[in-house]
């Protein structure tokens with residue numbers, strides 16, 4: 491019989507917290523889980539899921555246009571933003587219900603309240619002021635959009651949170667940022683008919699992605715009509731006299747739009763969490779410092795997911811939670827594996843990627859073979875769309891292992907998931923070569939690139 495109210499108390503009902511709480515409860519542990527907003531967390535409520543629904547919505551106008559090339563006559567089409575929001579909200583409510591039921595069915599106690607640490611074993615539930623104790627505590631409070639508080643007029647701008655609940659679809663939008671969230675929303679808004687401008691301080695969007703993906707997507711976005719401003723930042727935002735907002739940029743541009751969205755990264759959500767009282771150490775960004783088993787410097791307190799600022803992705807938070815379960819409740823110390831994480835940018839065209847970008851691979855391997863194909867996919871022929879697809883395999887010349895695979899084009903994310911299995915299994919280029927092509931498909935290009943497009947030796951392209 492434990493001396494505490496709970497065996498495990500989880501703070502935060504998002505991807506990582508729910509998984510840790512649900513599985514621990516299924517093992518017979520007494521679990522309490524507190525969520526201050528809505529169960530499901532960022533991913534379900536205001537991240538991956540509603541975003542992907544928006545992505546689908548934003549693709550229809552191209553589908554309607556493309557249909558003509560295949561003999562279809564599509565009548566006048568109109569778009570109803572409010573209908574999309576209502577349908578999206580209904581689906582999110584359904585998913586939230588599933589998350590709650592999953593916890594309840596396994597015997598976890600759901601607590602709809604903010605929770606804050608009082609000491610290493612005590613948590614205060616702010617809704618009632620009640621304190622509860624637990625043997626182990628998992629902090630999975632996620633991240634928050636960087637509000638860019640230093641920007642004059644930042645309070646007039648929105649972040650991705652508000653983008654999911656705008657009363658009206660703006661006619662024009664300026665999005666600040668060059669990460670995947672900024673790029674995805676630029677494509678979403680543009681696809682829904684919004685005059686869209688992206689502004690980013692870097693030399694090219696999507697740093698850390700392979701340069702062919704970055705440049706290929708940039709070109710495609712501009713061809714669609716999205717304006718992209720690079721090496722510039724917004725310095726000031728004010729209300730425009732005729733309505734909307736005016737942004738002044740460092741390079742002297744004045745841009746007037748209906749809405750400005752800041753997508754400038756996400757900060758660990760630790761503010762006011764009482765971590766000092768519990769003695770939990772954080773880094774200079776406020777991220778909880780953990781060891782290879784997600785344990786903080788306080789022996790009974792663990793942290794996982796975005797709040798630890800490792801890799802900010804839903805499957806990673808879930809994986810960290812499963813490793814926590816193995817380590818703490820199954821006597822099987824397991825540290826998360828961050829190697830070869832497949833990722834996608836749900837832009838239009840999409841990017842799907844796994845493994846090393848060419849630049850990174852060149853730093854790690856003395857010689858690379860780079861296989862690169864750029865072509866017009868079959869689906870773009872009759873439609874007449876000037877869409878290009880890029881596929882790229884990066885091969886370590888010595889071991890012949892494929893160390894990176896990068897795809898720009900339709901369903902690239904779906905392909906990256908499967909290639910992830912191959913790379914994880916240690917597939918070599920020869921394995922790709924002896925795999926039969928699936929014809930006719932775009933993906934067959936991945937197994938039919940027989941000779942290298944070029945080599946990279948000691949970091950130099952030859």
Ligand SMILES: Cc1cc2nc3c(=O)[nH]c(=O)nc-3n(C[C@H](O)[C@H](O)[C@H](O)COP(=O)(O)OP(=O)(O)OC[C@H]3O[C@@H](n4cnc5c(N)ncnc54)[C@H](O)[C@@H]3O)c2cc1C
Pocket residue numbers: 501502503504505506507524525526527528529530531532533534536537538539541603604605606630631632633650671759763794795796797801802803804805807
């Ligand atoms: C717009 C957007 C799009 C994204 N798209 C993708 C994508 O396509 N693919 C992908 O893999 N990832 C995506 N992500 C990232 C993904 O959502 C996160 O990596 C993931 O949700 C992290 O899970 P988590 O459990 O760490 O935190 P979260 O899911 O953020 O959950 C934390 C929860 O804790 C709650 N909370 C915070 N403080 C307290 C407290 N003191 N007491 C009680 N509750 C508290 C919060 O309300 C929240 O529900 C996206 C994120 C955003 C913002």
